[in-house]
Amino acid sequence: MFCVICGKDDRNTIRGMCIPCFLNGRQIVSLAERVDLERCTNCEEFFIQGKWLSMSTEDAVELAAEGTMKPIEEAVVRDVALASSELDPRNFSVFGEIIADIDEVSTRTECSSVVRIKNTVCKRCSRQLGNYYESTLQIRSSTKDLEDDVRDEIVRRITSTVEAMSKSNRHVFITKVEEVSGGVDLLLSSISLGKNLARDIEDSYGGEFKESSKLVGKTSDGEDMYRLTYLVRLPDYGVGDVVSFNNRIYKLTWLGKNGGKLLDLENFRETTIRKNDLKSMRVAAKPKDLREATVVNVTGDEIQILDPRNYSTVDLRIPENFEAGETITVAIVEDIIYLVPS
Numbered sequence: 001m002f003c004v005i006c007g008k009d010d011r012n013t014i015r016g017m018c019i020p021c022f023l024n025g026r027q028i029v030s031l032a033e034r035v036d037l038e039r040c041t042n043c044e045e046f047f048i049q050g051k052w053l054s055m056s057t058e059d060a061v062e063l064a065a066e067g068t069m070k071p072i073e074e075a076v077v078r079d080v081a082l083a084s085s086e087l088d089p090r091n092f093s094v095f096g097e098i099i100a101d102i103d104e105v106s107t108r109t110e111c112s113s114v115v116r117i118k119n120t121v122c123k124r125c126s127r128q129l130g131n132y133y134e135s136t137l138q139i140r141s142s143t144k145d146l147e148d149d150v151r152d153e154i155v156r157r158i159t160s161t162v163e164a165m166s167k168s169n170r171h172v173f174i175t176k177v178e179e180v181s182g183g184v185d186l187l188l189s190s191i192s193l194g195k196n197l198a199r200d201i202e203d204s205y206g207g208e209f210k211e212s213s214k215l216v217g218k219t220s221d222g223e224d225m226y227r228l229t230y231l232v233r234l235p236d237y238g239v240g241d242v243v244s245f246n247n248r249i250y251k252l253t254w255l256g257k258n259g260g261k262l263l264d265l266e267n268f269r270e271t272t273i274r275k276n277d278l279k280s281m282r283v284a285a286k287p288k289d290l291r292e293a294t295v296v297n298v299t300g301d302e303i304q305i306l307d308p309r310n311y312s313t314v315d316l317r318i319p320e321n322f323e324a325g326e327t328i329t330v331a332i333v334e335d336i337i338y339l340v341p342s
């Protein structure tokens, strides 16, 4: 084939031209002259190709420019190198060097663009800032007020769970944490989040949760809109408590979905307890009720300590491989002293 421009005989022609004539002065790849890049002023994430993403301004600017890249039909892009520079805090120029193949001939093209950052608020943040919530998780104690340290521990646990979840689902958030009389309320972005957290707390602390719903209006498509409330009543027992069950004294060492584990404080054997039996357990001492007792002597599987009430010496059995320090922790239940291993 003869090139229509230079007349050279060439096997490879495009649109009747030899490759050098075809490439001559032609923009092989171009970027949009101007690109708007949305940035949420609240979470500072950028809206890139249909998604809100957290990244550096430089990366966002370059990705936004790259998203507008248009090669001509005959070009196959092999490599893109972009560099951006700040014109002012809202405008960035992007310069690109792009390697593309035209009919197996590699060619290098330069192109440029200006990316303008537009401040906005993403939907998630506008919901969060607008106090949007779909469910409430209420944490209460079954008997008296929820103790401060239990409440703080649960709030910390929920906060870190939600934080981890939000990495893969940005619509998951806590709208508000409210200390209320008797416990704490957490307002949450979705119904399923409330339910999952209620289940998680139930599994790890025992107790049970109840669900109730309230009609709060209509959605934009005219459907009934409900808010769900998950009320979790924590049992009066917790891991670390000394409990009595079937006339024996135990330390509750673990709680899970289907029950718990008990350490017998007379023979130091571990036993499991089913969920249904947890109800018949009675708390004999909370961790704050435990006392320290001074160790006088250790011989074989026995330890001699001073009764913290009257400093008389008392002999106790010790578990295998027990390492006694200067003091040990004991529980006093119905006048009997029990060693409580940590």
Ligand SMILES: [Zn+2]
Binding pocket: 003, 004, 005, 006, 007, 008, 017, 018, 019, 020, 021, 022
């Ligand atoms: Zn030619």
Ligand SMILES: [Zn+2]
Binding pocket: 040, 041, 042, 043, 044, 045, 121, 122, 123, 124, 125, 126
């Ligand atoms: Zn945002």
